[in-house]
Amino acid sequence: MAIRKGGKAGKSAKAAVSFWGVAPGQPYIVSVVPGFGGAYFSSTAVITFNKNIMGATPSSYTIFANSIYGTKTFTATSSPFTVTGLRAGTAYAFTILANAPIGQTATETTSVASSQTNADVKSVPDAPTGVTASSPSGATYDTVNWQAPADNGGEAITNYQIESSDGKSATVNALTTNIAQEAGTEQTYHVRADNAQGWSEWSAWSASVTTFSFVPFSVFGFSPFGVFGFSPFGVFGFSPFGFSPFGVFGFSPFGFSPFGVFGFSPFGFSPFGVFGFSPGGGCIAPDTLVSVVGPENSYIQIPAKDVVTGQEVWAHSFDEMSDESVADPMTLAFDKLTNQAIVKTNVASVVEKEMPATMTINGDSTKKYSTVQGILYKRNGIYGYINTGLLEVGDVVVEYDYNLHAFNEITVTSVEIDETPSTVYKFDMEPVDTFIAGNMVVHNRKT
Numbered sequence: 001m002a003i004r005k006g007g008k009a010g011k012s013a014k015a016a017v018s019f020w021g022v023a024p025g026q027p028y029i030v031s032v033v034p035g036f037g038g039a040y041f042s043s044t045a046v047i048t049f050n051k052n053i054m055g056a057t058p059s060s061y062t063i064f065a066n067s068i069y070g071t072k073t074f075t076a077t078s079s080p081f082t083v084t085g086l087r088a089g090t091a092y093a094f095t096i097l098a099n100a101p102i103g104q105t106a107t108e109t110t111s112v113a114s115s116q117t118n119a120d121v122k123s124v125p126d127a128p129t130g131v132t133a134s135s136p137s138g139a140t141y142d143t144v145n146w147q148a149p150a151d152n153g154g155e156a157i158t159n160y161q162i163e164s165s166d167g168k169s170a171t172v173n174a175l176t177t178n179i180a181q182e183a184g185t186e187q188t189y190h191v192r193a194d195n196a197q198g199w200s201e202w203s204a205w206s207a208s209v210t211t212f213s214f215v216p217f218s219v220f221g222f223s224p225f226g227v228f229g230f231s232p233f234g235v236f237g238f239s240p241f242g243f244s245p246f247g248v249f250g251f252s253p254f255g256f257s258p259f260g261v262f263g264f265s266p267f268g269f270s271p272f273g274v275f276g277f278s279p280g281g282g283c284i285a286p287d288t289l290v291s292v293v294g295p296e297n298s299y300i301q302i303p304a305k306d307v308v309t310g311q312e313v314w315a316h317s318f319d320e321m322s323d324e325s326v327a328d329p330m331t332l333a334f335d336k337l338t339n340q341a342i343v344k345t346n347v348a349s350v351v352e353k354e355m356p357a358t359m360t361i362n363g364d365s366t367k368k369y370s371t372v373q374g375i376l377y378k379r380n381g382i383y384g385y386i387n388t389g390l391l392e393v394g395d396v397v398v399e400y401d402y403n404l405h406a407f408n409e410i411t412v413t414s415v416e417i418d419e420t421p422s423t424v425y426k427f428d429m430e431p432v433d434t435f436i437a438g439n440m441v442v443h444n445r446k447t
């Protein structure tokens with residue numbers, strides 16, 4: 001075969017040519033929306049971002065979440081992207097890198113960072129701590145106190161919910177509240193906090209507390225030494241000594257028992273007897289003025305001894321007050337009194353009775369009541385009803401000023417007890433048993 005002169009046997013293949021790609025454009029964060037996962041280290045944030053139309057298309061994005069606790073790193077391929085595991089109540093600064101290949105090997109990349117975007121990550125608060133409960137002497141409620149959460153989740157605490165082991169609950173915006181309870185009952189309490197993100201976990205339970213009992217020595221003032229006053233030394237109070245100091249009708253070496261069934265004592269009455277100490281036996285002194293409805297719905301005041309059955313009187317009303325068919329007001333507690341007003345009620349019955357003691361408030365003889373008259377008061381920032389004989393200096397009572405058409409809060413500076421037996425008047429009102437006597441807001445349980 002002829003061979004062409006000057007020809008070449010063939011061409012050799014050239015090596016692959018490397019070339020540099022174009023870097024991606026600078027990405028930018030459009031928005032950061034904080035979220036929460038319901039626990040301290042599971043809060044989230046949704047990052048929405050765009051790539052710059054300039055430059056190469058990014059193959060991935062690296063997101064940095066920077067805080068005082070360090071930096072967390074995430075890899076995203078598209079927008080929006082949710083970052084997780086953030087610390088509740090912490091401010092984060094977010095940046096994003098756009099990553100794009102610059103050569104033919106996948107490991108050769110270049111990145112362009114966005115500008116920094118700040119966001120406060122928010123969550124539910126921590127649980128409250130330090131929950132304690134106590135029952136003040138003479139009260140028909142337990143006082144519960146607690147400490148605010150160590151971390152509020154980045155949002156203000158708006159409410160606390162308190163729950164007792166027997167199922168009672170309240171919601172307040174304070175670090176203390178009173179929970180109405182039955183005398184002599186035992187319970188514990190726990191608390192949780194609320195912010196705009198939701199409720200915290202419940203706190204640990206408090207130690208148990210027993211609500212004050214008005215008859216600590218037994219039902220109806222009977223003796224702790226036997227049913228119906230029987231003595232361990234003999235039936236019906238008899239003993240080797242011929243009698244029992246705690247006999248059935250309160251007889252004793254002194255002629256009567258300090259804890260007798262009818263409440264008699266060496267002091268003129270027993271604080272534990274049926275008729276000497278009863279939370280429902282409220283009465284008004286004869287000359288204490290009761291606010292009644294006059295001609296053309298006018299506001300007039302007459303002595304309690306002149307009030308008659310069927311008469312219209314002025315009563316107290318506010319939004320938080322429950323109807324007595326639902327709950328006994330003497331067992332309730334309120335953190336506020338909303339829309340206070342005077343309303344009409346009717347005298348269903350009047351009972352004249354003898355009481356072993358009366359009291360006055362702040363030395364004002366126009367405010368004279370039996371020591372077991374219910375009265376609206378405030379203690380430790382919580383409103384409720386208490387027997388007048390249990391008021392303490394520093395408590396606040398509610399007085400109505402007709403001239404100003406306003407309810408005023410008056411601080412108790414003194415409580416004077418007169419142990420002289422006195423005639424008083426008990427009123428049963430319908431439909432509202434909370435009325436105005438001595439300009440004070442008072443309450444009698446329905447009979």
